[in-house]
Amino acid sequence: MDAFFASVELLRYPQLKGLPVVIGGGRRTVDEALMASHGERALRFIPVAEFPLLKDYVGRGVITTATYAARQFDIGSAMGLMKAAKLCPQAIVLPVDFDEIRRFSRLFKSTIAEVAPLMQDRGIDEVYIDFTDVPGGQREGGRALARLIQRAIFEKTGLTCSIGVAPNKLLAKMASEFDKPNGISIVHEADLQGRIWPLNVRKINGIGPKAGEKLAALGIQTIGELAAQDRQLLVKQFGKASGAWMHEVAWGRDDSPVVLQSEPVSMSRETTFERDLHAVRDKAELGAIFTRLCEQVASDLQRKGYVARTIGIKLRYDDFRIATRDQTAPAHTDDARTIRQIAGQCLKRVPLEQRLRLLGVRAGALVKSGEAPVHEQNRPSAQAGRAQAATETLASYPLFPS
DNA sequence: TCTGGGGTCCTAGGACCC
DNA sequence: TCTGGGGTCCTAGGACCC
Numbered sequence: 001m002d003a004f005f006a007s008v009e010l011l012r013y014p015q016l017k018g019l020p021v022v023i024g025g026g027r028r029t030v031d032e033a034l035m036a037s038h039g040e041r042a043l044r045f046i047p048v049a050e051f052p053l054l055k056d057y058v059g060r061g062v063i064t065t066a067t068y069a070a071r072q073f074d075i076g077s078a079m080g081l082m083k084a085a086k087l088c089p090q091a092i093v094l095p096v097d098f099d100e101i102r103r104f105s106r107l108f109k110s111t112i113a114e115v116a117p118l119m120q121d122r123g124i125d126e127v128y129i130d131f132t133d134v135p136g137g138q139r140e141g142g143r144a145l146a147r148l149i150q151r152a153i154f155e156k157t158g159l160t161c162s163i164g165v166a167p168n169k170l171l172a173k174m175a176s177e178f179d180k181p182n183g184i185s186i187v188h189e190a191d192l193q194g195r196i197w198p199l200n201v202r203k204i205n206g207i208g209p210k211a212g213e214k215l216a217a218l219g220i221q222t223i224g225e226l227a228a229q230d231r232q233l234l235v236k237q238f239g240k241a242s243g244a245w246m247h248e249v250a251w252g253r254d255d256s257p258v259v260l261q262s263e264p265v266s267m268s269r270e271t272t273f274e275r276d277l278h279a280v281r282d283k284a285e286l287g288a289i290f291t292r293l294c295e296q297v298a299s300d301l302q303r304k305g306y307v308a309r310t311i312g313i314k315l316r317y318d319d320f321r322i323a324t325r326d327q328t329a330p331a332h333t334d335d336a337r338t339i340r341q342i343a344g345q346c347l348k349r350v351p352l353e354q355r356l357r358l359l360g361v362r363a364g365a366l367v368k369s370g371e372a373p374v375h376e377q378n379r380p381s382a383q384a385g386r387a388q389a390a391t392e393t394l395a396s397y398p399l400f401p402s
Numbered sequence: 403t404c405t406g407g408g409g410t411c412c413t414a415g416g417a418c419c420c
Numbered sequence: 421t422c423t424g425g426g427g428t429c430c431t432a433g434g435a436c437c438c
Contacts, residue, residue, distance in 0.1 A: 062404080082405095083404075096406095206436070210436085211435080227424060267409090268409075360408095412434085417430080419427100
């Protein structure tokens with residue numbers, strides 16, 4: 001989907017069309033912020049620079065989506081909102097309306113599924129579709145079906161999308177970037193040399209900042225240069241699996257299937273604080289946040305019908321270093337108190353001298369609620385058994401040190 | 403002006419078992 | 421007294437993606 005979050009907001013507020021709009025997670029909604037400062041909703045769309053106490057409104061949020069007009073100002077996804085405000089003071093900032101985003105996400109996906117049922121979910125705004133056996137899927141090399149899907153989505157949602165058609169997912173993903181927004185790109189195997197090899201290696205789905213940097217240091221910038229490398233050299237540099245994979249994708253080869261359904265592996269909740277907190281000095285505040293995260297994870301599990309056996313925590317220190325700890329329990333659970341108790345054990349094993357900016361709670365090793373082994377508490381793993389022995393009652397349980 | 407939240411997958415070491 | 425492999429599970433960190 002093209003600039004998905006922003007486009008959804010433009011449907012509601014068409015008067016913002018053509019303006020630099022950024023969507024991002026401030027900690028108060030624009031309504032709250034402007035009600036507080038101006039006392040009326042009519043002033044909803046004041047530019048970010050005119051926000052009184054700007055920092056309070058955009059907080060530590062980042063941009064999830066910027067309209068194409070905003071991108072002219074070198075503003076992009078994942079950029080801090082404070083930085084974006086500096087780069088483009090006239091930008092309109094809107095909070096993410098997740099319910100609305102999810103509604104449109106379901107709508108565009110169900111629209112596609114009606115036409116082409118072999119669809120793989122790739123997050124909130126992206127899917128892979130197998131055109132192979134869809135009636136008309138081969139016409140004009142796939143362009144006719146792509147047009148049909150674009151039209152259907154626009155009619156149902158008023159939103160545009162960009163579609164790449166290719167012999168595999170790797171090339172289709174790259175093709176989808178060729179003609180944004182509202183474009184269609186067809187890439188054939190024969191286009192490898194002419195259209196894929198000139199691209200930077202970072203355009204490959206799976207080569208991120210680190211691998212990109214390492215390749216650059218090796219003098220490899222383009223996908224063509226990557227393809228020209230000796231396979232053994234790549235294996236030596238990046239390991240057996242990654243090196244071989246890089247060589248394959250550089251040659252446009254990808255046999256990964258379109259996966260229609262998959263089970264979740266983990267569910268988590270995390271939050272970045274408004275200000276960095278200290279385990280001792282801000283003990284009460286941290287304890288409340290920690291409990292709330294456990295309750296949210298538990299309620300997510302219950303709502304979706306899963307139970308977890310591994311519970312973990314995540315800390316981000318003020319210097320941005322991350323620490324994680326997890327513990328596998330003797331039995332599966334979706335109970336907030338149990339999760340909190342196990343997560344509390346994890347908390348005891350992590351350094352807490354430094355200030356924290358983020359706390360997270362994770363549930364892993366998931367099983368569908370009805371499918372957890374019975375009597376599993378009678379055959380705990382060795383580690384879990386020891387943890388169980390160390391269990392204290394929740395009431396007397398000191399989460400953070402004094 | 404510091405940098406969100408929710409995920410997946412991989413690696414590597416150690417415990418433990420056969 | 422010295423010394424095998426193979427396999428699974430658990431844990432911590434990290435890369436990457438939307």
